Amino acid sequence: MSAKYDNLLDYTLSELTELVNEYGEKSFRAKQLYEWLHKKLASEYDELTNLSKDFRKKLAEEHVIRPMQIHDKLVSKKDGTVKYIMKTSSGSIIESVAMQYSYGMSVCISSQAGCRMGCSFCASTLLGLEKSLSAAEMLSQIYIIQKDMGRRVDNIVIMGIGEPFDNYEQVIKFLRMITDENGLNISQRNITVSTCGLVDKMYDFANEHLQVTLAVSLHAPNDEIRRKIMPVANRYSMKEIKDACIYFTKTTGRRVTFEYTLISGVNDSIECAKQLADYVKDMLCHINLIPVNEVKERDYERASTDAIVAFQKYLEKNRINGTIRKGMGSDIEAACGQLRRQYSI
Numbered sequence: 001m002s003a004k005y006d007n008l009l010d011y012t013l014s015e016l017t018e019l020v021n022e023y024g025e026k027s028f029r030a031k032q033l034y035e036w037l038h039k040k041l042a043s044e045y046d047e048l049t050n051l052s053k054d055f056r057k058k059l060a061e062e063h064v065i066r067p068m069q070i071h072d073k074l075v076s077k078k079d080g081t082v083k084y085i086m087k088t089s090s091g092s093i094i095e096s097v098a099m100q101y102s103y104g105m106s107v108c109i110s111s112q113a114g115c116r117m118g119c120s121f122c123a124s125t126l127l128g129l130e131k132s133l134s135a136a137e138m139l140s141q142i143y144i145i146q147k148d149m150g151r152r153v154d155n156i157v158i159m160g161i162g163e164p165f166d167n168y169e170q171v172i173k174f175l176r177m178i179t180d181e182n183g184l185n186i187s188q189r190n191i192t193v194s195t196c197g198l199v200d201k202m203y204d205f206a207n208e209h210l211q212v213t214l215a216v217s218l219h220a221p222n223d224e225i226r227r228k229i230m231p232v233a234n235r236y237s238m239k240e241i242k243d244a245c246i247y248f249t250k251t252t253g254r255r256v257t258f259e260y261t262l263i264s265g266v267n268d269s270i271e272c273a274k275q276l277a278d279y280v281k282d283m284l285c286h287i288n289l290i291p292v293n294e295v296k297e298r299d300y301e302r303a304s305t306d307a308i309v310a311f312q313k314y315l316e317k318n319r320i321n322g323t324i325r326k327g328m329g330s331d332i333e334a335a336c337g338q339l340r341r342q343y344s345i
């Protein structure tokens with residue numbers, strides 16, 4: 001028999017049912033197996049105690065159940081944020097981050113090893129794209145962190161390395177499996193997917209009818225500035241992004257989050273705030289202002305505190321929701337835009 005996937009975690013419940021039947025086992029075994037893998041988070045065949053030794057042996061001949069391993073771990077002295085450096089079974093390095101808040105634990109996962117979007121302020125894109133991650137490799141980041149931290153993952157943000165919509169199918173599969181009631185059953189509303197604005201995929205995403213939050217990395221108030229810092233802006237205009245966001249809200253009833261990284265002298269003037277306010281004024285949205293985090297290969301400067309506060313005040317005055325994102329874990333290079341696929345510590 002040739003296996004559909006190398007990793008058992010890649011099988012959805014219905015695919016697992018087919019597999020179990022092919023091995024001559026009853027269908028209910030699939031549910032047991034799925035729960036072992038996705039609810040009890042087993043990572044060794046020995047743990048699957050209510051399945052026969054013979055069945056386990058057959059499964060193990062064709063599948064592994066550990067797509068990722070912890071390669072190293074760094075803990076922030078500032079805020080307790082933990083950065084996990086993980087290695088895929090094929091040897092790629094990626095990073096994931098666990099952030100602890102009073103209301104629960106939030107985990108930021110990577111969707112690709114590297115990135116090919118080329119945003120000029122981001123470390124993740126420096127070495128290009130090595131590979132897209134499978135659903136199993138994304139699930140595994142959550143499972144490993146939940147086990148290692150000894151606490152439930154409450155929120156997930158797909159804001160680590162990579163462009164999730166450049167790996168669309170696997171990201172959707174991941175979302176369906178992580179929210180499955182037979183697995184960790186994480187609420188769709190507690191998950192955010194962030195894109196640099198691949199407009200075609202934004203429409204597809206709206207049509208999935210998920211209650212997941214869509215975040216869009218805007219970072220500029222007009223196409224001219226956006227093209228200078230984000231190559232993807234040459235493919236799609238801000239008008240096209242806006243239309244896709246309006247469609248998303250119409251289809252799902254959910255507001256969109258815009259991410260706006262404040263870079264000194266590039267996009268932090270009051271004129272920029274004014275143009276941004278005009279752009280979003282008739283939309284159901286929230287703006288996340290992110291003072292740019294340091295990436296040593298780049299020489300972008302953080303906007304001054306005065307400029308950040310003035311920017312936010314301007315939005316507030318125009319009744320636009322805007323919050324300044326706290327840079328968690330910046331002392332261990334775990335903050336937005338600091339994750340990379342090369343491990344050099």
Ligand code: SAH
Nearest residue numbers: 122159163194195196217259292293336337
């Ligand atoms: N590719 C997706 C997912 C990455 S999410 C996207 O572009 O949305 C990571 C967020 O951090 C994005 O909004 C990204 O633009 C932002 N970011 C990248 N580099 C940054 C930096 N140096 N400082 C602050 N934010 C940064």
